[in-house]
Amino acid sequence: MAPASEIHEQVFDFSPELQPASNDTCKIMLNAILFNDLLVDHIYWYCRFRWIVIAVLLGFGLSSFVAEIFNYLDLRSNLYWPFCIAGVAIVLNLLFMTHASLSLKSVSSKNLLKNMWTQILLDLIILTIVVHYVGSLNTVISFSFLFHIVLSCIFFTRTQSLLVTIYSSILLVTCLTLEFIGIVPASSIYRYNMFSPDIHIIIIHTTMILSIWFVVWYLVSYISSLVRERDYELCTTNQRLKETQEEKTQHLLRLTHELKAPFAAIDANIQLIQKGHCGVLPDKAIVLLERVGARSRKLGEVIQAMLQLENVQKMTTEMLKGESLDLAEIIKWCLAQVQPTAEKQGVKLETNLESVHVNANEDCMKMLFSNVISNAILYSHPNAQVTVNCSAGNPHPTVLVEDHGIGISPEKIGKIFDEYYRTDEAVTHNKNSNGLGLAIVKHVAQIHRLSIRVASEPKVGTKFEILFPSSLSPST
Amino acid sequence: MAYIMIVDDDDDFSFATATILESAGYEVRVESNIPSAESSLITKQPDLVILDAMFPENNSAGFELARKIRQSDGKLKDTPILMLTAVNSRFPLGFNDSDIDEAWMPVEDFLEKPVDFDILKNRVANILRNAKNKTL
Numbered sequence: 001m002a003p004a005s006e007i008h009e010q011v012f013d014f015s016p017e018l019q020p021a022s023n024d025t026c027k028i029m030l031n032a033i034l035f036n037d038l039l040v041d042h043i044y045w046y047c048r049f050r051w052i053v054i055a056v057l058l059g060f061g062l063s064s065f066v067a068e069i070f071n072y073l074d075l076r077s078n079l080y081w082p083f084c085i086a087g088v089a090i091v092l093n094l095l096f097m098t099h100a101s102l103s104l105k106s107v108s109s110k111n112l113l114k115n116m117w118t119q120i121l122l123d124l125i126i127l128t129i130v131v132h133y134v135g136s137l138n139t140v141i142s143f144s145f146l147f148h149i150v151l152s153c154i155f156f157t158r159t160q161s162l163l164v165t166i167y168s169s170i171l172l173v174t175c176l177t178l179e180f181i182g183i184v185p186a187s188s189i190y191r192y193n194m195f196s197p198d199i200h201i202i203i204i205h206t207t208m209i210l211s212i213w214f215v216v217w218y219l220v221s222y223i224s225s226l227v228r229e230r231d232y233e234l235c236t237t238n239q240r241l242k243e244t245q246e247e248k249t250q251h252l253l254r255l256t257h258e259l260k261a262p263f264a265a266i267d268a269n270i271q272l273i274q275k276g277h278c279g280v281l282p283d284k285a286i287v288l289l290e291r292v293g294a295r296s297r298k299l300g301e302v303i304q305a306m307l308q309l310e311n312v313q314k315m316t317t318e319m320l321k322g323e324s325l326d327l328a329e330i331i332k333w334c335l336a337q338v339q340p341t342a343e344k345q346g347v348k349l350e351t352n353l354e355s356v357h358v359n360a361n362e363d364c365m366k367m368l369f370s371n372v373i374s375n376a377i378l379y380s381h382p383n384a385q386v387t388v389n390c391s392a393g394n395p396h397p398t399v400l401v402e403d404h405g406i407g408i409s410p411e412k413i414g415k416i417f418d419e420y421y422r423t424d425e426a427v428t429h430n431k432n433s434n435g436l437g438l439a440i441v442k443h444v445a446q447i448h449r450l451s452i453r454v455a456s457e458p459k460v461g462t463k464f465e466i467l468f469p470s471s472l473s474p475s476t
Numbered sequence: 477m478a479y480i481m482i483v484d485d486d487d488d489f490s491f492a493t494a495t496i497l498e499s500a501g502y503e504v505r506v507e508s509n510i511p512s513a514e515s516s517l518i519t520k521q522p523d524l525v526i527l528d529a530m531f532p533e534n535n536s537a538g539f540e541l542a543r544k545i546r547q548s549d550g551k552l553k554d555t556p557i558l559m560l561t562a563v564n565s566r567f568p569l570g571f572n573d574s575d576i577d578e579a580w581m582p583v584e585d586f587l588e589k590p591v592d593f594d595i596l597k598n599r600v601a602n603i604l605r606n607a608k609n610k611t612l
Contacts, residue, residue, distance in 0.1 A: 250535065253563060257530045260562040261486055264589030268492035271593050277495055297590060 039112045042155055043100045046119050050093045057086040057130075075189050081133045085126060092122060120164060124148060128171040135188035136175055137202065142209050145172065146216055153220040161224075165217040169210050176206055248314070256307050263300040267293055298432055305436040308367060309419070312443040320361050320447055324474045327390050327399060328353035330362065334369040335388065338377055346383045353390045356397045358472045360448055368444040369399070371437035372464050376403035378430045379462070397468040404461040405429075413454055417442040425458075448472065478604050479503045481522040483513040483541065484560070485531050489589065493526065493560075496593045497600065510537050517545070521552055524603055527583070529561035539581060546582040554610075556603045559586040560596075 061082030070077040103111035134141040145168045152164040178184040270293040376386045384404040406425050415421045420435040456462040480502045484490040494504040507513035529538035584603050
């Protein structure tokens, strides 16, 4: 007896509430970003800021040796502590920068995080020493701790910033206690002490300072957490938009394939019969097959045009990924694509292409010029000439496509960019047009903010002048 | 007689292409999926691979196979490839010459479906001639 085959069962649950919360994904993503690129930025920003503080300390220390100024301001002169603290800060700054660059090479976010926290903890100790020398009670220097508290509220979570605030409070209280019990003699930049070291004053003063710190921490960390929540929401929306865009692209790609592939197979098998691989066919059958082939190829082209139109219709100026393009090169590419049609129609292509650079989307530009030039060829009189000029223009880059063909009557010019619109003359002249080419051109022009001037005279010809705004020049 | 492998999931199209190429004097083998094409490539190395880009389970399986061939060992990595597909991932336009590069489309040439079989035969002959000159 044959062994029973294994049954594989899988549940597909499409209910949206069971989908993983993408907000969490974004939180993880944002944290990951912070732990890598942003973290490095923050470390270097701290180091740069510390150089400024060091410069201020050195400047203050040097100024103290200009006795006249300091005496005038009732400040103590000939101070050495700013140099000592600046020296320590210089050494630490160099160490932090070296460590950060080494951690960056090893891509260790854990090391970078250690670097960041060590900087904060040591900075606060250095700041406490500065506060002690400047005057912990008789100056407002103790409020400089607020810089660190506010920064930690912006960069870290509420708990982490609270820890920074508590740590700052401990340092200040320790400094004041050591000064009060006399282990460290109280100091000040003022020559005359404004306060007597009374315990009540110290307690009231300290309570007021710490209260202000904690209120600032509460407000800033609350606002910061709101901003962070908004960031998460934006990130989530952005992520969803990206996913939708990607799904749409994949869908259009698959749709094009599914619609075009059958026509390619029909066309291939028609060619097979036409080439006699299935025996000799009557002349009438050959003619009919030719018609079937032509219609199937046309249908394939219409599908391609419809999908192109749908694609450009959904594009916006903001979505456009512009790149510096040489219009002459783009037009040459388009001319190569339409050359077989021109030869078939007996149309001569005359070109004068000046190299002009613009910021635009390459695919869009190819769609635009392929359609305009192929229209000029298809609606030309037999053996006529189509002129394509590209110039830097004055003041704007301009592409001119001029044909000598059936032309368009004035009352119909306004409608030529409408979807599926074809003039009776155009249908009579070229049965294969689908009325989508100029609709695609219109949408490409809209998203690139181009101007198109159309001048035409029935039975004489049409002139399309495409003007590029200065906003698309690479210098802007 | 040059040996050509057609890798395409569209049986109707690959049948017509194989018939045309066989009548032009080539030995042709058709593979309709990537795994069988991979094992056939090892069994007997073709002089040319005509490759579709999109397959049912993977929109860019053809490009991936082309890259695998180029990264393979021995003579297989120099096998000429002609990409023949209804669409490409650089939607919405067709291929252009600048698309042929080692990273994205490491192939000798490309053609878009529907294809004129006279053009296909010319391209195949050119690629095989160039490959022969290269080895001489």
